[in-house]
Amino acid sequence: MDLIYEKSRPGRRASTLPRYDLPAAEVPAELRRAEPPRLPELAEPEIVRHFTELSTRNFGIDTGFYPLGSCTMKHNPRVNERLVMLPGFKDLHPCQEEDGAQGALELMWRLQEILQEVAGLHACSLQPAAGSQGELTGLMLMRAYFEDIGEGEQRDTIITVDTAHGTNPASVTMSGYKLEKVATDARGNLDVDDLRAKVNERTAGLMLTNPSTLGLFDEHIEEVAAIFHDAGSLLYYDGANLNAVCGISRPGDMGFDIVHINLHKTFSQPHGGGGPGGGPIVVREKLEPFLPVPAVVRDGDEFRLDHDRPKSIGKVRGFTGPFGVFVRSYAYIRAYGPALREMSEVAVLNANYLLARLRDAYDLPYDRLCMHEFVLSARRLKREHGVSALDVAKRLMDYGYHPPTIYFPLVVPEALMIEPTETEPKERLDGFVDAMLAIAREAAESPELLHEAPTTRPVRRLDEVKAAKRAVVKYGFEEHPDLSGEAGEARQLEAQKGA
């Protein structure tokens, strides 16, 4: 379909704006805009149609089943969208005096208390804007803590696991730490022997997702925590998979010192096509002095922002964090109450049901009960029929499903990482199973159906190599290149990972 710029006609506009009978203000000549930006020129009807048509070319949870592993694509309660639009929330200025923002501050304080309870830890900062920023903030806290106790120079290494999200090693680099990697053992747990050999007085900490990206709870977590704590190191919990264990096992009780929580996963901030998210961090008492400023605190019946934290790492984002995300997550949790545990129980039940029904048709690299997600492998289909995980993913689209995460975690060849979440009814799960089983049969009988898929979407497979090579990253107006003249191939990058 045409770009909005291609629908533009000079002189059209949608906006009506107030004009006041005031003298025009003069912009100094050297600062004045010479050429107007070429923004779209359309009246409102065609703007609405344009974005509505775009939306029909997109697939969300509202459209159908979206088992994108590690992303927790659960239903987003609609009441939260109403709540976030209350004028007291949406029109509140962040510099409003504290006596004019008591409701917002109380909501944030209450959310902090809830997250502390769910994490089993002592203090919380809501400021980080996403999980990856929570990770980075956590590593900054480690650095500040060790500098404070005189071990800042000595402790220069962070350990991550081979199953970790790519954000973990990227955060380590951004925080200025050295990276050490440990392996996963045959049961999908951290390799404790490998770990013992690598943890020493230079280790600042561990970054771990538990349950892991394999969807497996680490059976030696107590031993792992002891190894780090005995070495004077800290443990960081990547909360990407917290949806599996709310009210069932708390990261603080597992021995973790710092936790980030993805509000857009576990606590249902809509994913928005790629964001916004929220990545609050929750920490043990000894790390509290280093949390970002300002802190939201309670003094009797009043709530206020505390900027006086001399040991704080500073700020990682503007103001106090993505407030609208807090409104939705707070409301989401209040609707559950202590039954939050049931959310995780059903997430794990749904995942295990899918696993039980799919394990014979696909390979299961780690034969255990899973938590909220599991990883299958299409390696047998590839070996026997020349059909890849990518082909399976594309064929699922023709059956009306969003594909799982593929080719991640990296330790599983031809990985299909499936996370149904708790909000799917059994009929949806059964429908997905039927599609996956049908695809496995098709792989044997008519593999071309998989190679050519999808055929029912607005576009066929796209040429990602061409996109990267040509790097057409904006509309070029009269100079816009016509790429269609150049033969396309279905070249897609293999590594894809949702989270």
Next chain:
Amino acid sequence: MGQLSLTDADREEMLAAIGVASVDELFRDIPAGVRFRGELDLEPALSEPELVRHLEELAARNVDTTRELSFLGAGIYDHYVPAVVDAVLQRGEFLTAYTPYQPEMSQGVLQAIFEYQTAICELTGMDVSNASGYDGTTVAADACFVAKHATGRSKIVLAETLAPQVRQVVKTYAVGFGLEVVEVPHSGGTTDPDRLAAAASDAAAVIFQQPNVFGILEDAPALAAAANGAGAMAIAHVDPISLGVLEAPGNYGCAMAIGEGQSAGNYQSYAGPHYGFLAAKAEYTRRLPGRIIGETTDLNGERGYVLTLQTREQHIRREKATSNITTNQTLLALAGLVHLSWLGPQGLREVGETCMSLGAYARERLGLAPAFPGTATFKEFAVRIRRPARDVIRDARAHGVHPGYAIGRDYEGMDDVLLIAVTEKRTPADVDQLAQVLAEVRA
């Protein structure tokens, strides 16, 4: 619980298929020592009507800009958000999708963000924009990371007239990035190009803000020239709503343009979620952090869009990535695109002109001494009120007017300075009311 669908019969059938007797058995791999026994200490569940009432009560304890005549700005502004923005953002296909890893399922959001990138490039005069950063502070840190690797230098120069919290975030990130941060004090409310040039020697980048933290128009071309003369990247932190009347940074020598997107398309929302934008000249394309959408073709030669240049990113490059960013602010960036499309070039210019002429009217009507005489401003300006600003704010609010931001919170010697913002949502009559209230509370 209205979010869950399984019936008792479903559960029985599913447990049987799995081969376990109970849900509890599914958790048998969790060591007993770390099992949480008992109940989470959370308040009882609320039904939907109770939930709405509870949140309405909390919201009612906030004094928002519909309940108080507000002249607050300082980085977040009460611009008009058109109804089409709300309508588009509530489309479930956008709202409830995630990062478009599977392009055949996601052409809608991919094309929309390609259009957003185009709009940002048009506004800023740049060649490439990412798909959004978290906000106007973190994109500054991102830009420093680009500059460090593009120049091989490790010093960052910040104008003191760059918003305090942007500088704070840069400093927080600088520790891990291995960057030294130097600040150039302002001279009479603006940045002196010569002082900036002196500080910029051996620097990777210089970041300045236009209009600056006091609302004043800097001599931005001279600041960019000062940076370029020292071999440092010139980075302008700009307000998108100003770029219908103010020149684009790409047209006066900047290598990158960054900023807080809120004024284009996002509600104030107590500071978020909003979006930060980050755009650059073409030579920096492969160094940029974050998602970038590119055009390509499908098997049939039809046009389509994909996440591209992914070899910069964490899910491919892991510890060698240009950033750890994953979840960004797509929906808020989409709001920005819809707002900018609603405005069009003409509307954008009109908003800027209205803000400027209202601002000029307010400066004259209030008759207060400017904090920095002889300077031109855009939509915000600083005045001396000869009383502690915090007291004036308290007293004015008792009259239903929030007169602005006490910038003495951030700058020494400015305790009696009020930073006053006007947007196109304020009227000359609103300004008259502000003048009247300020006259009363200053007496």
